[in-house]
Amino acid sequence: MQAPPETRVEAVLAFADDELVLGWRDSEWTGIAPFLEEDVAFSSIAQGEIGHARALYELAAGALGGDADALAFDREPDEYRCAPFVELRLVGDWAATIARHWLYETADAIRVAALMESDWPELAGLAAKMDREEAYHRMHAQMWAERLRQSSESRRFEDAVAELWPHALGLLAAGKRERLCELVGRSPVEPVERGTHTEELRPLLEEMTLVRRSVPGAAW
Amino acid sequence: MSREAGKSRSPSASEVWKALAEIPDPEIPVVSLVDLGVVRDVEVDGERVRVEFTPTFLGCPAQEVMRDRMADAVRALGAQPEIDVVLDDSWSTDRITPEGRRKLQESGFAPPHPRAAAGPTLVQLESHAFRCPYCGSADTRLENLFGPTPCRSIRYCTSCRQPFEQFKTI
Numbered sequence: 001m002q003a004p005p006e007t008r009v010e011a012v013l014a015f016a017d018d019e020l021v022l023g024w025r026d027s028e029w030t031g032i033a034p035f036l037e038e039d040v041a042f043s044s045i046a047q048g049e050i051g052h053a054r055a056l057y058e059l060a061a062g063a064l065g066g067d068a069d070a071l072a073f074d075r076e077p078d079e080y081r082c083a084p085f086v087e088l089r090l091v092g093d094w095a096a097t098i099a100r101h102w103l104y105e106t107a108d109a110i111r112v113a114a115l116m117e118s119d120w121p122e123l124a125g126l127a128a129k130m131d132r133e134e135a136y137h138r139m140h141a142q143m144w145a146e147r148l149r150q151s152s153e154s155r156r157f158e159d160a161v162a163e164l165w166p167h168a169l170g171l172l173a174a175g176k177r178e179r180l181c182e183l184v185g186r187s188p189v190e191p192v193e194r195g196t197h198t199e200e201l202r203p204l205l206e207e208m209t210l211v212r213r214s215v216p217g218a219a220w
Numbered sequence: 221m222s223r224e225a226g227k228s229r230s231p232s233a234s235e236v237w238k239a240l241a242e243i244p245d246p247e248i249p250v251v252s253l254v255d256l257g258v259v260r261d262v263e264v265d266g267e268r269v270r271v272e273f274t275p276t277f278l279g280c281p282a283q284e285v286m287r288d289r290m291a292d293a294v295r296a297l298g299a300q301p302e303i304d305v306v307l308d309d310s311w312s313t314d315r316i317t318p319e320g321r322r323k324l325q326e327s328g329f330a331p332p333h334p335r336a337a338a339g340p341t342l343v344q345l346e347s348h349a350f351r352c353p354y355c356g357s358a359d360t361r362l363e364n365l366f367g368p369t370p371c372r373s374i375r376y377c378t379s380c381r382q383p384f385e386q387f388k389t390i
Contacts, residue, residue, distance in 0.1 A: 037374070041366035044279075048370055051279025055307050125308030132312070132339065132390040133277055133370070139342045140365050 004120045009063045010081065012123065013071065014194060015111070016056035017082035018171065020072055021201070022104060023049030024208055028091040045101075045137055052130050059122055073209045077202050083194045085167035087201045095153060098144045099160035103168035105141040106183050108134060110176050167192045228267045229298040236262045236269055239293040246282040246289075247369050250327040253286060257315025260306060269299045274311040277370035277390070313389050324387060328353050330375070332387040340389045345373070352377035353384055360384075 026046035033039035057068035064071075085104070090096045112134060115127035148157035161184075168184075169177050169191035181188055211218055231239075240262070241254040253259055261272040271290055275283045287303050294301035313332035316324075321331040330353045336344070345365070348358045357379035364374040373386045 037364040040368065040374075041364055044366035044370055047281075048277070048279040051277065051370070055278045058307070122308070125310075128309035129278065129307060129311070132309070133279075135339045135390070136365055136388060139340075139345070142342065143365075 004063055004123075008118075008120060008123070009060055012056050012060045012063075014081035014083075015115075016053045016060060016072070017080045018086050019049045019056065020053035021080075021082045021204065022086040023047070023053060024204060025086065025089065025091070026097075026101075028089070029097065032091075034094055041140060045140065048133055048137065052133075055126055055130075059126060062122075069212075073212050077197065077205055080197070080201065080205070081194060082197075082201070083167070083171045084192050084196060084198045085164070085171050087198045087204065088164075088167070089200050089204070093160070095148060095156040096160040096164070098141070098148055099157055099164050100168075101137075102141040102145040103161065103164055103184065104171065105134070105138045107168055107171045107176075107180050109138060110179050110183075111172060114176065161186075166190060170194055227298060228300070230264060230266050231269065231294075231297040231299050233262050233264050235297060236264065236271070236294065236299075239297055240271070240290060243286075243289045243293055246285040247280075247371075248324070248329065250323045250329070251316075251320045253290065255317050255320030255323060257317060257320070258286065258311060259290075260310060264299070267299050268302060269294045269297070270302045270304060272304050272306055274306045274308070276311060278307070279370050282369075313387060316387075325353050328384060330384055330386040332389045335389050350375055350386060352380060352382065354382050355380040 023046045026042055026049060030039065030043045030046070033042050053072065054068060057071045061068040061071055085100070088100070090100060112127050112131045116124055116131060118124040118127065145157070148154060151157075165184075165186055166189050169180065169189065170193045172180055177188060177191070237254065237259075240259050241252050243253045245251050245253060245256055256276065258274055258276060259271060260274050263270040271294065273287060273290065275286070283305070287305065290303050291301040312335055314335050316332065324331045330350060333340075333344075333349070345362050348360065350360050351358050352360050352375075355377060357377055359378045360375045361378065362373065363376045363383060366372075367374045367385055371388055373388050374383060375386045376383045
């Protein structure tokens, strides 16, 4: 395999960080989602995102040399490249959680479609595999967005979408934002860019890496 | 693992395929790994056996177990295993063999629909195109896109009033 340029490995790491952190946030609903079927669904989606993160970290680790788990769990908070959008702790607010889910899946579809055309063959193949699975995440997000829009609480959902919109735009590279505006039906605004972090990332990483830090080399 | 210590041999590729066909899927043990279509290729080079493996879903926690059991099966034949995990787009539910589909159906697990070029859509999943594996009725509805493992959805048969698991099409 020809070594991919550093910028492309960086993009893969950013994508992996997005999926890992969002998967973690989604998993916070396990046990307390609005009803049992949704508990199963959202937990499964979280598991899917973390599975995608793992495959992306493995790809990055193969290019950089090193270990996927170390990339996922041993970096300093400032070294993570996830977008602030995925860091927000929304557990407890289902309308906002679905708003983020719907915005994320819509944006992610644009990103994955572009990666499927990558001239890094391993990345293109992985993106295509992810896309097959993401189709179910997208359908789930679509069903819920429609359901909330038709409910008596539609205002809460629309307000959450409006509030999260600048964050969602920051998930994508500048050249892909116009397409997101079209798909979501919103005008461009000043995005909350990748490269900065919310105050919510550090406690998340501390919780996520607790076992690994307490018992180095733990396996199960 | 019933081979004499220290004695290695070169199994034939068909012996390897046969051994892999006896490994049950860890999550759905009625089907084997070969039935699932996750074994992409087997190459025998003397005492070394290389197995190319494409996992079903990336988030499937059974991946490691599948890999380890394949390695054990190759060792049991007296050869050195090399299991290559290939994370590309080559696995689809269309790779589940006719035998695998029959076994799923018989155990009350509706086999996946063939994949359309554009992939599955909500309109399709909410249609009456899915049959109950128990009574055969097409009067079924989607209960949950997601189920107890990444590969399953939950449907409900209005005719025999039985919920059932539907293998997702990917």
